[in-house]
Each structure stands twice: as C-alpha cells, then as structure tokens.
Amino acid sequence: MKHFLFLLLVLPGVRGLTQQPLYKDSTQPVERRVADLLSRMTPEEKSWQIFMIPGDIDHAEPGQYRNGLFGFQVSAGGRGDAGGQLLNYNTSENALRVAHKINGIQRYFVEQTRLGIPIIAFDEALHGLVREGATAFPQSIGLAATWDTALMGRVAASIASETRRRGIRDILSPVVNLASDVRWGRTEETYGEDPFLASAMGVAFVGAFERVGIITTPKHFVANVGDGGRDSYPIHYSERLLDERFLAPFKACIDRGGSRSIMTAYNTVDGTAASSNPWLLLDKLKRQWGFKGFVISDANAVGGELVLHHTAKDYPSSAQHAINGGLDVIFQTEYKHHALFLPDSSLGRIDSARLNDAVARVLRAKFELGLFEHPYVSETAVKADEDKENKAIARQAARESFVLLKNEGQVLPIRRGVKTIAVLGADAAEARLGGYSGPGNGKVSILQGIKERAGAGVRVIYAEGANRDNRDYSVIPATYLQYEGREGLHGIYFASRHADSLPVAERMDRNIDFHWTLSPPAPGLTTDWYSAQWTGTLTAPVTGKFRIGLEGNDGYRLYINDSLIVSRWEKQSYHTTLADYSFVKGRRYDIRVEFFETNGDATIRLVWNVRDTVDRAKKIREAVAAARQSDMAVVVAGITEGEFQDRAMLSLPGDQEALIQAVAATGKPLVVLLVGGSAITMNNWIDKVQAIGAVWYPGEEGGHAVADVLFGDYNPAGRLPITYPVHEAQLPLVYNHKPTGRGDDYNNLSGMPLFPFGFGLSYSKFVYEDLGFEKNAIAVGDSTTILLRVTNASDREGDEVVQLYIHDELASVARPVMELKGFQRVHFRPRESQVLSFIITPDMLRMLDKDLHWVIEPGEYRIMIGGSSRDLRVKRNLVVY
Structure with a gap:
C-alpha cells in the first residue's frame, strides 16, 4: 500500500519533468514554437542568439558557449581587432572534414546547452563555396556577362548542393550592389551596373539556394560604393534614387527569390551607419517591404560607429544603436567580442521588444531550416570529390x-x-x-x-613578357633584417609625433609593410597622431648599387649606418622616395626608420629594387621574339x-x-x-x-x-x-543616367563610352525585323506583347542576347534616358530565324511620382530592342491611356 501511494504521488511529477517542451514539438506551428522558446530564454541566452562569429569549439573553455550561439563560420578566423574587416579562410579541409566538424559543433549545442538550440553554420559562396573540393565558377561579374538566368540557376544549384552536403545552411552571398563606378575594387563581385540585370541574376541565384533549405544573404545593404568609386564611402543619395536603383535588387531577391537574410554595409547612409539605420532597416526593409527574415552586419561593422563614424561612445552603445535601429545579428570575428558589444550589464539598454523581435527572427529561421529535428548532416553521403557535372557547368558558364x-x-x-x-x-x-x-x-x-x-x-x-606589378621595387623581406639575433626589426611606438616621448609599445616587426586604416598600430595608440621607430641591421644579399627607400604618407626618414639617406619629414601626402646605395654581399648595415602619422590612413613600407634583378625590358624582348x-x-x-x-x-x-x-x-x-x-x-x-x-x-x-x-x-x-x-x-558613367541640363561631352573628350552596356560581338551576324505590337495602345494596368523576328545570317550556330529597353517619353519627374526591362539569350542554328516576343507588363512601366508613390502614368513609352544599349534596331511607341 505504501508503494502504491508513493507511485500516486510521484508519477505526476515525473510526467511533468519528462513532458516535451512545446518548441520541440515539430507538429506545432513555427510561430508557436518561436514564442514558447523565446519565453524560456534568459537575457544572456538571447544575446548569444544575435551574435555570429567565425571559428569552432575545438579550443573552447568548458561552458564557454553554455548560453548558445547564432552560428559559426567554421574553420575561419578574424584578422586584427574588433574593428578589423577581413577574415582568414581555411580552404584545406575537404567536404567530409567540414561536415564532421559541423556535426560535432551541433552535437555540443543540441546536447550540452540548456535549451538545445542548434547553430546555423554559415559561409561565403559568391561564385562557389570557399572550401576545398568545391567548384570555382566564374566570378559574379562574369556570370552576369552571360545574361543567362537559366544558366545562373544551374550554377547556383551546383554551389547549393556542394554547400548543403557539408552542413552549411546560410551563405553570405550574393553581392547585389550596383557597380555604379567601375573604379570600385569590388565591381568583380557584382552583377554589374543595372538594377534589372542585377535583380534577374540575383533572383536566379538566391532561389536555387532557398529552394533546398539554404538561407541566402544579399549584401551590402545598401549602396556601398561612394564618390570616386571608393568602397564603403558615405552615401548621400536621395530616397528616390535609392528606391529606383540601389534597393531594387535587394527587394527582388526577397520578394521573388525568397531570401531570408540581409547583410548591411560598412558605410553611412545619410549620416547614419547602415548597420544602425532605423529608416533603412525598420521603416524601409521591415515595415514597408514586410521583410520577415533577419538582418546581419558585415564582419565587425557594428563597431564602425565607434572607430570609423564616431557616432557611438563605446562598443556597447554601438550594439545598442544597431539592435534598436533594426539590426538582428551582430557579426564579429572573435568569441571575446561578445563581452565588448553585449556585456550582461548593457543588455538593459537595448529595447526589450526589439531584442525579442531580433531573437525571434533568428529562431524562426532555425525552425524553418528543420535544425531542431535534423541538426546533423549525413557524413556517409558526403563525397570527397565533387560532381563531375559541376565542372561541365563551370566550363559552360x-x-x-x-x-x-x-x-x-x-x-x-x-x-x-x-x-x-x-x-x-x-x-x-x-x-x-x-x-x-x-x-x-x-x-x-x-x-x-x-x-x-x-x-x-x-x-x-x-x-x-610582363605582369601586373606596377613597382620597380619591393618590400625588404624579413630574411634580410635582424635585431639582436632575431629576424625582423625592433619597433617602438609613441603617442606623439616625436620619438623622444615615452614609448607606448615595443615589439618585433618582421618587416616594415604597414597600412593602418581601421585601427591603430598598437594598443594604447589612437588612429592618428602617433609615431614609430624601427632599428636593426640589414644584410645585403648581393653586391652592387641599388635603390633603397621608403614609401608612405606623412613624415618618414631612413638612416643607414647613421647617415640620413631618405628624408621627407615634412611631406604629408603619399610618396615613394628612393636613393642609390652601394651594397656588398653579406655585409650588415645598421638601419633606422622613423615615421609619424597625423590623421589616419597611415602607410609605411621599407623598399628596395634588389629583388627585381631580371631586366623588365628583357622580358618584353623575349616575348617579342616569341611573337616573331x-x-x-x-x-x-x-x-x-x-x-x-x-x-x-x-x-x-x-x-x-x-x-x-x-x-x-x-x-x-x-x-x-x-x-x-x-x-x-x-x-x-x-x-x-x-x-x-x-x-x-x-x-x-x-x-x-x-x-x-x-x-x-x-x-x-x-x-x-x-x-x-x-x-x-x-566616371561615373552608366547607360541609364537621367537627362542632363547640358550635353554629355567635355570640351576635350567625348561623353560616349568606349564600349556600351550590353555590348558584345559574335562570330555570327544577326538580323532583326520588327513585327509590331499585339496592341499598340493599352489601359493603365494592362499588358501587351511586342514581336520581332531574329535571323542568324551566318553558317555558324550561336547565341544572340536580345535586349529590350524602355523610355518614358513624358513624365511628371525626370526619368532615365533608357532602362533595361527585358532580355533573352536565344540559341540559333545556322541561318535559322525565330519569332521572339516580349510581354510589356505594368511593372515595366511603373515609376516613382513626386510623392514617392509607385505609379504608371498615362502617355507614350518608347520601346527599343536590339543587341546592346547603343545598338537598338526595333523601335516603337506604346500608348498607355
């Protein structure tokens, strides 16, 4: 009887202890699961779900990740401090090794943390996964040059397959910024200058990933190429220009491609950092567009408010501004950065509703990916060698x-x-x-x-014959530099322009090849108004008279054996100064370099031309001989x-x-x-x-x-x-600019391009014939079709990229001189003719009116079709009433 009473008393409690939490019940709706899990989380656990980093748990301290984590970029790491923006990638691990590592990480978070929330493994996959064994397809700008969305879909599907089999479920791609100035160093990562083409390519890319359960992250939100074609320069565009051009590919990737994440840019937009811009992230993206996914920062971008834009007093304040401003996940490059940005003591400064919304967006994605039910990837299904078919697709691309x-x-x-x-x-x-x-x-x-x-x-x-090296000199390598028996030079850093003050830091530097932009050269210094001195010996590798000197900005001096060889101590702009010096092989020379920096963007290099022993003119002569x-x-x-x-x-x-x-x-x-x-x-x-x-x-x-x-x-x-x-x-020079108040030419240079947008030759010749509209007048909101016949007038098969452009002949606000609104890449047999059609839809005719509302205005629209933006062979006017 006692045993029976004991069971009656205890069993209900046992049932309560073993009952599965609602969030772990896969039959429940996602939103109920999100709400249930969110209600169980502590503020600390929430803060870790909005924090992502490169790395793994191989060397983690016990309990280090007890509160969970958004996710890892496995086997990657940061360069520099919390302000650094570049990562190192381990590309030596094959697919099986990566999958095994991700499974181990998932096992820890699922089995060893209180709530068992799985991570999201993320990575880069711009034109191929950045991993050993993954196929390298043409760079994004090359993929855009195909003007083939079907092929882009095949390329993306191949990358997605290689990504998913490793257990990676989120890619930090594609780049859908517009290449509005070709001086920009990241033009290669884009789909070009046009919002329609970039949207079409972006949608084809992200759709292939999202359909197989991989989150895509179009970036960098928004317009991260500024004046002079310089990366991440401040953006001062109007809302009209942003909506018409720069935001369009992002919206297309979300609405038509299903992208569930967005990455912000490093730059400011109208004076506010993109990662903490409430107009951009809350008003535009989340409220106006209805975006339900999560927004992440670029690597170490949140701290830019402190170290670059000077709009936050400390790292916790920059995190507060970012989350309150609409960011959902802070992307940093080290575990220890969490304590800098999201210390427990500062969590109360973040709006609780905004924090819960950010966490909910992350949890929703993890539930949608099925990670709670299926956190692991099958290692037996992982192939060490990727599909041969992918190489064929890469060749075709x-x-x-x-x-x-x-x-x-x-x-x-x-x-x-x-x-x-x-x-x-x-x-x-x-x-x-x-x-x-x-x-x-x-x-x-x-x-x-x-x-x-x-x-x-x-x-x-x-x-x-020749290479890309612009310099007749190179940085002196550490193998020729020594200080007290150690390789390199002894560096001393001062918090003033003069080396007679107390040093702030001392260290061994392998050589002098520094570019300090985002962070100071040593702890205890700021990003400006400092100096440095390097001392040691230089061993000559050969005998002869060579040129040696310094390259940098602000002031520098070079001494050899206590004799001043180079001096530009008052020079405060970028310059290279070289001097002749006679060396004897094997002899050591005392060397001292002094440098000061006044106002950011410091560069200093110790250089010579000893390495360049091959006569560059001789290389060209050898190439000419080969040509002859x-x-x-x-x-x-x-x-x-x-x-x-x-x-x-x-x-x-x-x-x-x-x-x-x-x-x-x-x-x-x-x-x-x-x-x-x-x-x-x-x-x-x-x-x-x-x-x-x-x-x-x-x-x-x-x-x-x-x-x-x-x-x-x-x-x-x-x-x-x-x-x-x-x-x-x-520059900047784009085909779809708005009309000018004057002409396009300079008094000593044409305004016309060397090669226009959409241009490209073929071994074949194609003839266009206008077949007219189905209806040449339509009501606002209706569609019509334009027909044309294209003939391959050659005996060689080939493709023609048929491009459709539209111009609004009379509008309430100035419109671009022309805009790409359709294209088809069509294959032709020798001498073949095909009748092609384009449907002119309302979306092709819409514009932003004076009140920034999307409208279609009655009037005439010029429809132009041809082989490039300056080779338009079919032209007709469409009346909209």
Missing part, C-alpha cells in the same frame, strides 16, 4: 561569359593554317579565380587550355582589384601596355585577352591589336572555355554588364 570586344579582320576564331601561337603574359600561366574564391579543383590556366586544344599539330610558345617566330600572338593581361583595392587608374598595370604595343609592332595578328572584374581603358593600344576579349575571372575551367572560343568550338555571345569608359574623367 565560362564560355557564355566571354565577351568579344573587337575582332578586326575576323582574326578569331583561329584559322586552321596557324601552326605556331605565342601566348604571352603572366596571367596566361596563372589561373586567377577572383575575390572570395576557394582553391578550385584542378583549375586550368589559359595557357594550359590553349596547349591542350591546339594539339600536337600546333606549337605553343610561352613567354611571361609565331603565326599569331595572344597576350593575356590582367588587373589587380578587390576589397580594399579600389583603382584610381583603369589602364593595365605594370608593363603590360608596353608588352602589347611591342608585340603589335611585329605585325603579327594579335589577340588581347583581359583578365579582371571591371572596365579597362585601352587608349594606348586598342587600335594596334586585331581582337580583344574580356574573359573576367573565368573559374577553374576557364582555360578550357577560353580555348573553346579562340578555336571556334564555341561562338561567343557574352555581353557587358558594365560600361567601359574611354577615360577615367568620364
């Missing part, structure tokens, strides 16, 4: 991205009688993949591709660009222009292939060469694809997604 810019005398495709080809330029032998790339799988250089396609009957001669003994020459030339690498000049760097001109002077047919993600000026050589092709960064199969085009196995049909200017003075 590279083929379609090839833009033929010039083909004088039909020098391309290469004729059968050619027996010797000179392939010249460093970029011919190096298969560069562009920014945010993994290592690729057996990437093929252009040189290799040409050799393989040419076969035994054609001799291919290679000579470097060949039937034709191919020069592959490239540019240097990327994050933190905006370009002031758009010409080819180094001696590449000299190489092109020298080879052209031989009289041999010359093809120039351009490797890079942006526009290049060509005034010094364009009229001296027969053919030019923009190959972008064509991916791991790029060498094969380029050879396919050169030898005529594939008929090029890529089109420019950006405008190529004649000169930098024309």
